[in-house]
Amino acid sequence: MDVRPSRRGLAGIGTAVLISLPMQHGRDPVPPPSPAPTAAPAVGASGEASGAVSLPPLLAGTFIATVKTWDTTAADERIGHARAASLLLDAGVRWKSTGDCGDRRRPYCTSLEAIRYGTLMRTIDLRRDSGCPVTVTGGTEAGHADGRYSHGNGYKVDLAHNRCLDAYVTRTYRYWRTRGDGAALYRPPSSDPDPDRDPQAGPDEWFAVWADEPTHWDVLFR
Numbered sequence: 125m126d127v128r129p130s131r132r133g134l135a136g137i138g139t140a141v142l143i144s145l146p147m148q149h150g151r152d153p154v155p156p157p158s159p160a161p162t163a164a165p166a167v168g169a170s171g172e173a174s175g176a177v178s179l180p181p182l183l184a185g186t187f188i189a190t191v192k193t194w195d196t197t198a199a200d201e202r203i204g205h206a207r208a209a210s211l212l213l214d215a216g217v218r219w220k221s222t223g224d225c226g227d228r229r230r231p232y233c234t235s236l237e238a239i240r241y242g243t244l245m246r247t248i249d250l251r252r253d254s255g256c257p258v259t260v261t262g263g264t265e266a267g268h269a270d271g272r273y274s275h276g277n278g279y280k281v282d283l284a285h286n287r288c289l290d291a292y293v294t295r296t297y298r299y300w301r302t303r304g305d306g307a308a309l310y311r312p313p314s315s316d317p318d319p320d321r322d323p324q325a326g327p328d329e330w331f332a333v334w335a336d337e338p339t340h341w342d343v344l345f346r
Contacts, residue, residue, distance in 0.1 A: 194241070196242065199240060199241055199242025199245075200240060200241070200242065201240070202238045202239065202241070202278060203236075203238075203241055204236075205226045205228075205235055208236035208263075209226070209236055211244060212247070212260065216258075217247060217248060217259070218257070218258070219234060219260045220261050221233050221234035227265070228264055228265050229266055230265065230266065231265055234262055234265060235264050236263045238264055239263055239281075240278040240345075242346075243278055243279055243280070243281060243345045244281075246332070247260065247281055247283070247343075247345070250283075254289060254292040256288035256292055257286055257288065257289065258283060259286075260281050260283060261282045261283065261284050262280075262281060262340065263275065263281055264277075268280070273344055280342065280343060280344050280345070281343050281345070282340040282343070283341045284339070285339065285340060285341065293310055293334050293341065297310035297311055297312055297332075297334055298311065298313045307336050307342070308335070308336045309334065309335055310334040310336070311332060331344075331345075332344060332345050332346070
């Protein structure tokens with residue numbers, strides 16, 4: 125049987141083409157997106173390819189180092205004023221003295237000479253954890269009360285009041301009791317199973333007491 129193409133069919137096709145062409149707005153048809161390139165398999169130390177992609181050991185170690193800020197086993201080491209001031213500055217912690225000096229023998233200076241490394245680093249941790257401005261206004265200089273866990277022995281710092289820091293301390297720590305001079309004392313809620321134990325009674329790696337004095341927080345880090 126002789127099969128002839130239908131003019132109506134061809135005209136229909138032509139019409140469809142003519143109708144669809146204006147929809148391109150004069151631009152060439154957009155080609156389909158190319159498939160994403162296949163990543164090369166990671167090669168382990170043995171030279172064998174592995175399907176799992178892992179962080180390079182050097183980069184991973186660098187990341188971990190930025191999270192762990194200091195070695196707690198060195199907490200009782202004593203450091204000099206210049207190094208301590210440099211560590212504070214690098215961490216965004218201010219150091220302020222009414223006499224604009226760091227002489228440990230003068231009470232109007234703010235000295236960091238022979239401060240405990242742990243005390244200094246926990247001050248830096250406070251800046252990072254709270255996100256608040258932190259300004260050290262008192263350290264190991266003369267003029268503070270004596271005692272085993274005192275300013276002079278490197279266990280205490282004075283930190284200037286500011287709205288952010290005040291809110292952080294009273295929100296994070298719990299009221300403990302009122303000191304003899306009227307200062308309200310705050311301490312971590314889980315620092316000691318005995319809430320009435322005196323802070324001078326014995327060692328505790330993460331023990332802290334915050335005394336709310338008129339111009340600053342008098343802070344014991346132990």
